[in-house]
Amino acid sequence: xxxxxxxxxxxxxxxxxxxxxxxxxxxxxxxxxxxxxxxxxxxxxxxxxxxxxxxxxxxxxxxxxxxxxxxxxxxxxxxxxxxxxxxxxxxxxxxxxxxxxxxxxxxxxxxxxxxxxxxxxxxxxxxxxxxxxxxxxxxxxxxxxxxxxxxxxxxxxxxxxxxxxxxxxxxxxxxxxxxxxxxxxxxxxxxxxxxxxxxxxxxxxxxxxxxxxxxxxxxxxxxxxxxxxxxxxxxxxxxxxxxxxxxxxxxxxxxxxxxxxxxxxxxxxxxxxxxxxxxxxxxxxxxxxxxxxxxxxxxxxxxxxxxxxxxxxxxxxxxxxxxxxxxxxxxxxxxxxxxxxxxxxxxxxxxxxxxxxxxxxxxxxxxxxxxxxxxxxxxxxxxxxxxxxxxxxxxxxxxxxxxxxxxxxxxxxxxxxxxxxxxxxxxx
Amino acid sequence: xxxxxxxxxxxxxxxxxxxxxxxxxxxxxxxxxxxxxxxxxxxxxxxxxxxxxxxxxxxxxxxxxxxxxxxxxxxxxxxxxxxxxxxxxxxxxxxxxxxxxxxxxxxxxxxxxxxxxxxxxxxxxxxxxxxxxxxxxxxxxxxxxxxxxxxxxxxxxxxxxxxxxxxxxxxxxxxxxxxxxxxxxxxxxxxxxxxxxxxxxxxxxxxxxxxxxxxxxxxxxxxxxxxxxxxxxxxxxxxxxxxxxxxxxxxxxxxxxxxxxxxxxxxxxxxxxxxxxxxxxxxxxxxxxxxxxxxxxxxxxxxxxxxxxxxxxxxxxxxxxxxxxxxxxxxxxxxxxxxxxxxxxxxxxxxxxxxxxxxxxxxxxxxxxxxxxxxxxxxxxxxxxxxxxxxxxxxxxxxxxxxxxxxxxxxxxxxxxxxxxxxxxxxxxxxxxx
Numbered sequence: 056x057x058x059x060x061x062x063x064x065x066x067x068x069x070x071x072x073x074x075x076x077x078x079x080x081x082x083x084x085x086x087x088x089x090x091x092x093x094x095x096x097x098x099x100x101x102x103x104x105x106x107x108x109x110x111x112x113x114x115x116x117x118x119x120x121x122x123x124x125x126x127x128x129x130x131x132x133x134x135x136x137x138x139x140x141x142x143x144x145x146x147x148x149x150x151x152x153x154x155x156x157x158x159x160x161x162x163x164x165x166x167x168x169x170x171x172x173x174x175x176x177x178x179x180x181x182x183x184x185x186x187x188x189x190x191x192x193x194x195x196x197x198x199x200x201x202x203x204x205x206x207x208x209x210x211x212x213x214x215x216x217x218x219x220x221x222x223x224x225x226x227x228x229x230x231x232x233x234x235x236x237x238x239x240x241x242x243x244x245x246x247x248x249x250x251x252x253x254x255x256x257x258x259x260x261x262x263x264x265x266x267x268x269x270x271x272x273x274x275x276x277x278x279x280x281x282x283x284x285x286x287x288x289x290x291x292x293x294x295x296x297x298x299x300x301x302x303x304x305x306x307x308x309x310x311x312x313x314x315x316x317x318x319x320x321x322x323x324x325x326x327x328x329x330x331x332x333x334x335x336x337x338x339x340x341x342x343x344x345x346x347x348x349x350x351x352x353x354x355x356x357x358x359x360x361x362x363x364x365x366x367x368x369x370x371x372x373x374x375x376x377x378x379x380x381x382x383x384x385x386x387x388x389x390x391x392x393x394x395x396x397x398x399x400x401x402x403x404x405x406x407x408x409x410x411x412x413x414x415x416x417x418x419x420x421x422x423x424x425x426x427x428x429x430x431x432x433x434x435x436x437x438x439x440x441x442x443x444x445x446x447x448x449x450x451x452x453x454x455x456x457x458x459x460x461x462x463x464x465x466x467x468x469x470x471x472x473x474x475x476x477x478x479x480x481x482x483x
Numbered sequence: 484x485x486x487x488x489x490x491x492x493x494x495x496x497x498x499x500x501x502x503x504x505x506x507x508x509x510x511x512x513x514x515x516x517x518x519x520x521x522x523x524x525x526x527x528x529x530x531x532x533x534x535x536x537x538x539x540x541x542x543x544x545x546x547x548x549x550x551x552x553x554x555x556x557x558x559x560x561x562x563x564x565x566x567x568x569x570x571x572x573x574x575x576x577x578x579x580x581x582x583x584x585x586x587x588x589x590x591x592x593x594x595x596x597x598x599x600x601x602x603x604x605x606x607x608x609x610x611x612x613x614x615x616x617x618x619x620x621x622x623x624x625x626x627x628x629x630x631x632x633x634x635x636x637x638x639x640x641x642x643x644x645x646x647x648x649x650x651x652x653x654x655x656x657x658x659x660x661x662x663x664x665x666x667x668x669x670x671x672x673x674x675x676x677x678x679x680x681x682x683x684x685x686x687x688x689x690x691x692x693x694x695x696x697x698x699x700x701x702x703x704x705x706x707x708x709x710x711x712x713x714x715x716x717x718x719x720x721x722x723x724x725x726x727x728x729x730x731x732x733x734x735x736x737x738x739x740x741x742x743x744x745x746x747x748x749x750x751x752x753x754x755x756x757x758x759x760x761x762x763x764x765x766x767x768x769x770x771x772x773x774x775x776x777x778x779x780x781x782x783x784x785x786x787x788x789x790x791x792x793x794x795x796x797x798x799x800x801x802x803x804x805x806x807x808x809x810x811x812x813x814x815x816x817x818x819x820x821x822x823x824x825x826x827x828x829x830x831x832x833x834x835x836x837x838x839x840x841x842x843x844x845x846x847x848x849x850x851x852x853x854x855x856x857x858x859x860x861x862x863x864x865x866x867x868x869x870x871x872x873x874x875x876x877x878x879x880x881x882x883x884x885x886x887x888x889x890x891x892x893x894x895x896x897x898x899x900x901x902x903x904x905x906x907x908x909x910x911x912x913x914x915x916x917x
Binding site for chain 2: 121435439442
């Protein structure tokens with residue numbers, strides 16, 4: 056750490072620093088490095104990062120396994136025992152992870168065998184939606200850590216519509232979904248508006264709004280007439296009416312619901328928005344370089360507001376999928392289930408590209424579904440999944456580290472970014 | 484030192500044109516804010532005032548000097564206090580209209596009067612144990628202050644520290660395990676610092692060596708530490724609680740300071756605490772002094788404000804950042820030890836419960852200044868303890884809104900409603916030596 060090393064080519068320095076100091080509402084050079092990380096990385100690094108994180112998780116599982124510790128006690132007497140114990144614990148864990156996430160060979164018949172895969176997709180549904188929201192914000196140079204708050208508000212809005220009105224099938228569902236998305240969009244839009252108007256940093260505002268939403272929802276859950284189920288003293292909402300619940304996608308034997316179709320549609324929409332629409336072009340221009348975008352006549356502040364509205368709406372869809380798809384019997388303040396934070400890792404793994412996020416969401420959904428199976432069959436706490444996920448993101452964020460571990464050569468495609476960054480850094 | 488200080492002071496009076504020196508910006512912000520709070524006071528305390536007698540118990544049973552409980556008629560007291568608030572509002576409006584500044588002491592007096600009026604209103608028909616309220620507030624504030632000090636150092640040197648939560652949690656976990664296994668409190672405290680430093684190492688390595696975005700590393704580190712500690716707690720600690728997570732061994736004794744601990748109100752609050760709290764008093768003073776009065780602090784701030792300039796005069800930016808982020812981790816880790824060794828005893832899953840983020844809020848609300856950040860942390864701790872005391876005495880205040888307060892205040896602060904907030908210029912930006 057003694058010498059600041061020459062920056063690796065693709066994990067770039069921030070591009071042009073703005074002439075104004077950092078309190079200027081649009082001067083956001085720090086995200087540019089992120090953008091480059093996310094957009095410019097290679098698929099190889101992603102795969103290797105997953106492998107590396109799984110290896111680290113395996114080491115952790117082996118180290119904390121009782122049989123391994125016991126075998127290590129007489130290592131010099133019978134060293135083979137230790138290796139066998141390590142192999143047993145790690146392979147057992149990852150086998151049950153796979154069987155809980157993809158296909159269970161122990162169950163008879165294809166329907167029972169494939170059920171884990173549908174569970175994976177069910178878990179992936181909110182992850183993809185929220186990941187799209189976070190990823191969209193990334194592309195505009197914004198960091199939306201407010202997934203938790205936006206999901207909670209969206210869940211409350213969608214939930215309230217789902218049990219307060221008696222409406223026909225179809226219409227009720229659409230209204231409930233719309234209410235949730237609007238709720239999330241408003242909660243996200245506050246952030247965009249504050250950033251555009253006052254220059255308040257979105258990271259701080261979203262973190263704080265998470266807690267505001269949490270306490271707001273807790274209060275409403277405790278107060279009769281707001282969100283609390285009538286005739287109950289628990290901080291829990293009533294169940295959603297069947298007219299507002301996502302129908303099962305593959306029949307009643309699977310938990311997978313129509314929310315997944317909504318999420319596929321959202322992925323296509325975000326892809327279209329970013330890659331084919333005028334608004335998406337402006338979004339990306341602002342994300343690449345807000346100053347250049349402003350010079351080109353794009354209203355940067357407006358883009359921040361729109362981006363946070365859309366981002367909040369997409370994260371809101373995740374909250375909707377939770378209350379109308381997964382937990383339809385009434386929910387409490389833990390309905391977000393950490394998805395708001397998982398979404399950040401999903402967006403980073405998917406490198407902020409819609410289809411990348413889609414598959415990253417499915418991978419993390421698989422980790423979640425498999426994690427529960429692993430906890431049930433092997434007794435390994437599901438928290439290991441959180442460890443693996445965060446390690447994946449850490450490794451992906453630092454390609455030079457992964458390359459150093461695997462002794463990979465530096466990529467040959469040299470992009471000449473460095474001189475620009477140098478001048479920018481000096482003329483700050 | 485004063486010559487070295489000069490480049491950092493942008494608003495040096497000599498450099499200003501003479502015409503600007505006499506310019507006084509007329510700001511109606513303060514009178515307007517006072518006015519809003521006065522209206523709230525009139526509505527809450529007078530129009531919807533509560534009848535009864537409000538009690539304030541000022542001493543605990545074990546005190547050497549016993550002060551009788553103050554009992555005040557709720558409505559009359561509140562009316563008097565509201566009139567005083569209105570008078571202060573009028574006075575501040577008068578000052579502004581005469582182009583005179585509204586001094587800080589007016590705000591302080593206004594806030595204290597409003598608080599007393601609120602407590603009187605909330606305590607109608609009940610008694611508030613004032614020492615208990617303050618002891619609890621200090622207890623809740625201790626990890627926040629440690630976290631905020633760590634945050635201030637880290638951000639002042641130019642590395643945004645969102646990982647305070649992770650550092651606190653790591654400190655809490657490791658200190659509990661080490662103190663439980665060895666039975667040595669000192670080892671527990673040192674290992675808590677080491678755990679915070681370890682988290683900092685990752686933050687520093689990724690953000691300084693690999694130029695990864697600091698906020699992303701911070702967020703991911705929080706998740707990583709949460710996952711790791713929860714995993715190890717379920718997998719290892721719960722299987723052998725007596726050895727690894729024994730609250731009887733972990734918990735530190737309270738050490739009353741002879742003499743000082745007998746001062747009414749202040750004694751029980753400040754001087755009947757565990758060793759961690761006494762370390763905290765020293766830490767706040769040392770960090771403040773070192774940051775603003777020593778060569779180390781000057782270099783640290785220079786690196787955070789303008790790394791190019793610092794580099795030009797021969798300061799090693801990467802090394803300065805690395806070691807100071809590590810130091811920040813050590814301080815935050817010590818705060819984590821308070822969760823286990825200082826209060827509850829045993830470690831529990833996710834026991835920091837967002838304290839790291841409140842600490843971050845305190846850093847911003849305290850404008851990256853150790854003393855102000857400490858005061859902000861104390862304020863937040865007070866707000867959250869007031870909430871629990873009020874719910875115990877049955878005051879009609881929804882506790883959620885009191886808990887929301889620190890976060891709302893921070894949003895207002897960063898949105899510029901409560902004064903302008905500007906952080907170190909180079910915080911969050913990786914420095915690439917050219």
